[in-house]
Amino acid sequence: MQCPHAMNLRVVMRQKWLLPHEEDLKYSGPEWLLRVIDGVEADSVPCLLLVLWRAWFVRNELTHSNRKQVIESSVSFLENYWETLCGISRQGLPDSKGKKPIIPLPRQPDLGGLDQDNVDGAFTVQGDASIGVVIRDEKVKVLLTAWRVVSNAANAEEVELMACKEGITLAAEWTPTSYFGV
Secondary structure (H helix, E strand, O other): OOOOOHHHHHHHHHOOOOOOOHHOOOOOOOHHHHHHHHHOOOOHHHHHHHHHHHHHHHHHHHHHOOOOOHHHHHHHHHHHHHHHHHHHHOOOOOOOOOOOOOOOOOOOOOOHEEEEEEEEEOOOOOOOOOEEEEEEEEOOEEEEEEEHHHHHHHHHHHHHHHHHHHHHHHHHHHHHOOOOOO
């Protein structure tokens, strides 16, 4: 908290955001940060945490890779990050590729009442592997999740096929109405 970059960053960011005074940020015991957060306005808590997070990042960069950061880059990063976070909370994730539908379409449930049966397999060249399944209903409510480790997998394709088989098996066994009309 007392390094020059962290202190200068807080000074500059106080001109842009509502942050606690420097004297309020002194270590006063194991729960000092909780006391600081409890004593400030709710709107300033996320800003304070972002500034502390950035100061910690800069410290790690200097300690582990000897890369120095200038205050201006930290200020610019924090302002851009804050704008992105605020934009997401206002209208959802930005659509940088232009693929968002212009008119939202209502969700159409599949036959059998199931909307999604998502599966995935993960594989490393060392042979470590796992599979996961998420089954949701037509209202996108999670009905079932499953995950397990796969031993002695030969390749990624085998693991993906195992994930598909597991997803179909679980859907047939556990969902209210089976895909297969059984």
